[in-house]
Every structure is written in structure tokens, then in C-alpha cells.
Amino acid sequence: MNIRIFEHEEDLNVTGAGIITSLLQTKPRAVLGLATGSSPVGIYKQLIAMVQKDLVSFAQASSFNLDEYVGLPAEHSESYRSFMNEQLFHHIDIDLDKTYIPDGNAPDLAQECEAYEQRLEDRGPVDLQILGIGHNGHIGFNEPGTELTGRTHVVALKEETRKANARFFDSLDQVPTQAITMGVGTILKAKQILLIARGEEKAEIIRQAFMGPITTECPASLLQCHPNVVVLLDRAAGRWVK
Ligand code: F6R
Numbered sequence: 001m002n003i004r005i006f007e008h009e010e011d012l013n014v015t016g017a018g019i020i021t022s023l024l025q026t027k028p029r030a031v032l033g034l035a036t037g038s039s040p041v042g043i044y045k046q047l048i049a050m051v052q053k054d055l056v057s058f059a060q061a062s063s064f065n066l067d068e069y070v071g072l073p074a075e076h077s078e079s080y081r082s083f084m085n086e087q088l089f090h091h092i093d094i095d096l097d098k099t100y101i102p103d104g105n106a107p108d109l110a111q112e113c114e115a116y117e118q119r120l121e122d123r124g125p126v127d128l129q130i131l132g133i134g135h136n137g138h139i140g141f142n143e144p145g146t147e148l149t150g151r152t153h154v155v156a157l158k159e160e161t162r163k164a165n166a167r168f169f170d171s172l173d174q175v176p177t178q179a180i181t182m183g184v185g186t187i188l189k190a191k192q193i194l195l196i197a198r199g200e201e202k203a204e205i206i207r208q209a210f211m212g213p214i215t216t217e218c219p220a221s222l223l224q225c226h227p228n229v230v231v232l233l234d235r236a237a238g239r240w241v242k
Pocket residue numbers: 034035036037038039040066067131132133134135138139140141
């Protein structure tokens with residue numbers, strides 16, 4: 001586990017974007033695993049700036065997102081499809097047909113999960129998976145519990161996760177109660193993982209995830225089993241890292 005702590009946001013974003021662009025330079029057809037949420041946004045901005053300066057191209061790359069809400073139309077402003085289009089895809093030269101996000105409106109959600117997992121098997125493995133971390137240690141929407149699910153599946157969102165995401169909706173009632181998420185096994189199949197966390201509010205869960213025991217009660221702690229994880233933290237999130 002390679003944990004790096006940055007004093008300046010800009011340096012964190014440049015380093016994160018640099019890991020992604022180095023991969024694309026050596027492997028233009030790379031398969032990227034992408035995340036929504038606030039943690040990767042600064043890195044996405046940096047990537048957009050680099051594409052605009054012709055320093056990197058996503059033209060041959062493809063991407064798989066970690067998750068999507070169940071029941072929001074894709075065009076809803078808070079769907080993860082809309083988020084990715086606005087924060088990244090519409091500003092870079094990636095082929096939108098090769099950006100995969102689970103369909104949270106599929107008529108048969110179990111079949112959609114199986115099809116997503118199969119597509120990952122056919123086109124993967126993911127070369128580089130980007131992750132944020134929930135306050136409760138979730139990765140993707142793999143919420144803490146006594147058991148975790150390996151493959152892509154439908155998950156009931158914990159109340160704390162719905163509350164954390166309510167900031168993007170008019171009210172808590174509007175936050176979906178379910179999501180489709182890659183499973184922990186799906187995530188761990190990526191060749192390399194890049195986890196980003198920012199802010200004091202993530203300091204304690206970062207300590208538990210990377211300095212505590214491996215436990216399903218903190219899904220991110222399972223990343224300790226992966227041989228190639230890079231963690232980028234700002235000083236506040238890395239407060240307890242020795
Ligand atoms: C997003 C995702 C979530 C977030 C996590 C952290 O696709 O799967 O696990 O990465 O909830 O969210 P932020 O970055 O908003 O703190």
C-alpha cells in the first residue's frame with residue numbers, strides 16, 4: 001500500500017491525473033474504473049485540462065463506473081451518468097459508447113447486474129480503478145455489514161449514506177434507496193487501485209481502513225489484500241497516517 005499525503009490540493013490532483021495519463025500513454029486502450037462523488041473531481045478537472053492541451057487522449061480508452069442509483073432516469077441531474085457526462089466525459093475525447101455505467105432503470109435489475117459483470121469480464125480487467133471512500137468505509141456502494149457481496153449487485157443504501165448524499169438533492173426523501181454497485185470482488189480484480197480522500201471528516205475512516213484490521217465492517221479495509229493500491233490524501237484526511 002502506497003499512501004501519499006499532500007499539503008496542496010493542486011499537487012494531489014496533478015499526481016492523481018499523472019497516474020491516469022501515464023497509463024494511457026503506455027496503454028492507449030486502457031480500461032478505466034471510474035467513481036463519482038466529490039473526491040475525484042479535482043483529478044477529473046486536471047485530466048480535462050490535459051486533454052484540452054493535447055497532452056493525453058482518451059480516444060481509445062473505455063471506462064466502467066462503480067455504481068448507479070436505482071430508479072433515477074439517466075438524464076436526471078443526480079444520476080451518475082449525468083455526473084460523469086458533466087464532470088468528465090463531455091469535456092474529453094472518450095467515445096461515449098465505450099463508457100459503461102450500470103443501468104439503474106433496467107426492467108430486470110438482477111439481469112442488468114449479471115450483464116455488467118459479464119461485460120467487465122469480456123472487456124476487462126480494469127487497468128486502473130479510481131475509488132473514493134464513504135464515511136462508513138464503503139467502496140462503490142458496498143456498505144459495511146457482516147457479509148459483503150463479490151459481484152455486481154443491487155444494494156439497499158444505508159441511511160448514513162443517503163444522508164451524506166442528500167446534499168445533492170432537494171430533500172432526503174428524494175435520495176434513492178437502492179443502487180447497483182460493482183461488488184468487492186469486482187473491484188479487487190482491477191490491476192491497480194487509486195483511492196482518493198480529502199478532508200478531516202475522512203481521517204478516522206482512513207485510519208480504520210488502512211491501519212486497522214481487515215473486516216467487512218469496513219469494506220475499504222479489504223483493499224489491504226490488493227497488491228497494487230495507491231492512496232492519495234490531503235493533510236486533513238491523512239491526519240492519523242504514520
Ligand atoms: C461513487 C462511490 C462512492 C463514493 C464515496 C465517497 O461512485 O462509489 O463510494 O466514492 O461515497 O464520496 P465522496 O467522494 O463524495 O466523499
